[in-house]
Amino acid sequence: MAPILDIKNLRKSYAGGFEALKGVSLQIEQGEIIALLGPNGAGKTTLISTVCGITSATSGQIKVGGHDINTDFRAARRMIGLVPQEVALEPFETVINTVKFSQGLFGKKRDIGAIEKILKQLSLFDKRNNQLKELSGGMKRRVLIAKALAHEPRVLFLDEPTAGVDVELRKDMWDIVADLKADGVTIILTTHYIEEAEAIADRVGIIANGELLLVEDKTKLMAQMGKKQLEVQLTAPLSAIPDGLVSYDLTLGPSGDALIYTYDTNAERTGITQLLNDVAKAGLSLRDVVTRQSSLEDIFVTLVKEDAA
Ligand SMILES: Nc1ncnc2c1ncn2[C@@H]1O[C@H](COP(=O)(O)OP(=O)(O)O)[C@@H](O)[C@H]1O
Ligand SMILES: [Mg+2]
Incomplete structure (x- = not known):
């Protein structure tokens, strides 16, 4: 049509x-x-x-x-x-x-x-x-x-x-x-x-x-361009990222009881499996694992910034 x-x-x-x-x-x-x-x-x-x-x-x-x-x-x-x-x-x-x-x-x-x-x-x-x-x-x-x-x-x-x-x-x-x-x-x-x-x-x-x-x-836009975050919630708070996990570019949540991992949904390997293995190896115990999709806002801000650059 x-x-x-x-x-x-x-x-x-x-x-x-x-x-x-x-x-x-x-x-x-x-x-x-x-x-x-x-x-x-x-x-x-x-x-x-x-x-x-x-x-x-x-x-x-x-x-x-x-x-x-x-x-x-x-x-x-x-x-x-x-x-x-x-x-x-x-x-x-x-x-x-x-x-x-x-x-x-x-x-x-x-x-x-x-x-x-x-x-x-x-x-x-x-x-x-x-x-x-x-x-x-x-x-x-x-x-x-x-x-x-x-x-x-x-x-x-x-x-x-x-x-x-x-x-x-x-x-x-x-x-x-x-x-x-x-x-x-x-x-x-x-x-x-x-x-x-x-x-x-x-x-x-x-x-x-x-x-x-x-x-x-x-919906495609949000899926294609979106980054996802994986939040690994821990049973006990940490004061720093353990040595075994420093290669991951993780951030520690505000109260220390969550590790936040940002990954690209389009990447061939997200690295999640390896990360969770290494979390277990570091002796951390998990309370929950949550994923979050980045919003249209993140996409918009990124694009408009790139255009202005
Ligand atoms: N009549 C006009 N004469 C000269 N410049 C204009 C006129 N109208 C809008 N502009 C300029 O064109 C650009 C786009 O304006 P506009 O279309 O109103 O933007 P938006 O609606 O997205 O806020 C702005 O830089 C604005 O200053
Ligand atoms: Mg206008």
Whole structure:
């Protein structure tokens, strides 16, 4: 199946010559949730703005549902919903009117049923006649999503949907994203929260300094790049690593009663069997053995550091 979003070698230089995107290519399949993870200034908003036609590309090609955003902009744009990073709403407008207005923007016929369904899905129905200034920050975010969904887009961009929101609302956002995915909507979200990518994305793209450093299935990424740690818990604390184990590059846990061994899951030999033999030879007695997978955070930090070096 052709990708629903196809970005090829996208470059964007701002006036003044700063190159915010340095040749980004990305294909997204219908129905997936992809998280673009990157530090501030990485180029996430620029990427989204270019796809949505808010700013123009310097070079490269973008197709949405097969429609080129240059030669077939209206058809491409009609497929896209955008939830911007900044909350900007008309304070005296009511919830329902602002969503109705958005529905009309891309040539969609007025469909009150569709609007009511969206408002219900976002728990805004009871507030539909309230003015926007009467809503909490969290509800305003929901209104932004309702506006983005009003013309029933197939591809939804969420630019840092949970930046600065409280934990509860963040969880609500994640549920909303899962619901939309179930409806077949393709979702591209940007975030600098690693746990967010870890929690909801099917695929993760890591972006830094205008470059997409990698795009990978989330679980594969974590398995492939992850280091694992083996923690050998001891029945009695040690004050130092025993002589017989110094060749292993072990660290002693904070209270001295655990030996921590870091190994590469892809290595042909992890060294675990030998280590455990030598632990026994050193006369140590084990209470338990625990393994831990390194998190997406470790992977992210390593990659972004390598890129900056
Ligand atoms: N309108 C603009 N003019 C010049 N530089 C810009 C403009 N918008 C963004 N930039 C620069 O482009 C880079 C990427 O910005 P942005 O896409 O907003 O990053 P992110 O969303 O990942 O934080 C930053 O260095 C930013 O300062
Ligand atoms: Mg941004």
